[in-house]
Amino acid sequence: MLEQFLTAEMIQLKVEVEDWEGAVRAGGQLLLEGHKCTPGYIDAMVRTVNEMGPYMVLAPGLALAHARPEDGVHQVGLSLVTLKTPVNFGSAANDPVELVISFCAVDHERHVDVLKALAFFLREEDNQRLLREAETIEEVLGAFRIQA
Numbered sequence: 001m002l003e004q005f006l007t008a009e010m011i012q013l014k015v016e017v018e019d020w021e022g023a024v025r026a027g028g029q030l031l032l033e034g035h036k037c038t039p040g041y042i043d044a045m046v047r048t049v050n051e052m053g054p055y056m057v058l059a060p061g062l063a064l065a066h067a068r069p070e071d072g073v074h075q076v077g078l079s080l081v082t083l084k085t086p087v088n089f090g091s092a093a094n095d096p097v098e099l100v101i102s103f104c105a106v107d108h109e110r111h112v113d114v115l116k117a118l119a120f121f122l123r124e125e126d127n128q129r130l131l132r133e134a135e136t137i138e139e140v141l142g143a144f145r146i147q148a
Contacts, residue, residue, distance in 0.1 A: 002117050003144040005078040005103075010034055011137045013082045020054075020089040020097065021046050024065045027081045027102030036077025037104045044071035045102065049089065057091035062128060064118065065102040069111055073104040076114065080140060082132060099132050 010030050017023045028042030044067035049056065057063045079102045086096030101118065105111035121127055121144070130143040 002078060002114075002121060003141070005076055005114075006080060006141065006144055007034075008137050008141065010077070010079040011081075011140050012079075013134060013137065013140075014084040015081050016084045017087060020049065020063075020087050023063065023081065023083060023087055023097065023100045024049065024102070027065050027079045027100045030079035030081070031077045031102055031104055034077055034079070036073070036075050038072030038074070041067055041072035041104055044068065054089035054091040054095075057089045057094040057097055059122065059128060060094045061086065061096065061098045061132060062094070062122065063089060063097045063100045064115075065100055066104065066111075069105055069107050073106050076103075076105050076110055078103045078114070080131065082134065099128070 015026050017026055024045050025042055028045055031037045032039060045065045048067050056065055081100045083098045086098040088095040089097055103114050105114050127143060131140060134140045
């Protein structure tokens with residue numbers, strides 16, 4: 001499922017950001033450029049962290065940035081950003097973050113479907129390692145194709 005949403009245009013490697021907000025915005029910008037969401041959706045992802053804390057930092061070095069479908073989603077989208085220098089989100093257990101996966105879904109059902117698929121993929125530490133260590137976009141895409 002995930003490989004149909006994650007395209008080469010939705011991936012950036014070794015991105016330079018100043019902080020967690022920059023990391024979230026980098027992933028959101030890819031969704032915006034891919035016509036998956038509105039600028040307001042990116043703001044909603046940032047607002048979610050500000051209001052709820054770093055709950056989206058799911059594992060050591062990994063954040064899953066998202067907001068609610070009604071915050072400005074046009075279609076299901078998935079982006080992946082690796083950071084040149086890891087940043088702290090405020091998660092004592094899982095900071096610093098070096099891999100940010102951002103997604104948007106058009107409704108609650110699709111939102112849950114994408115979350116489940118990501119959880120299934122990311123539960124394998126080898127998959128997380130492959131994404132973190134990828135030197136090329138093709139390596140990232142290959143990791144998702146293997147699991148398809």
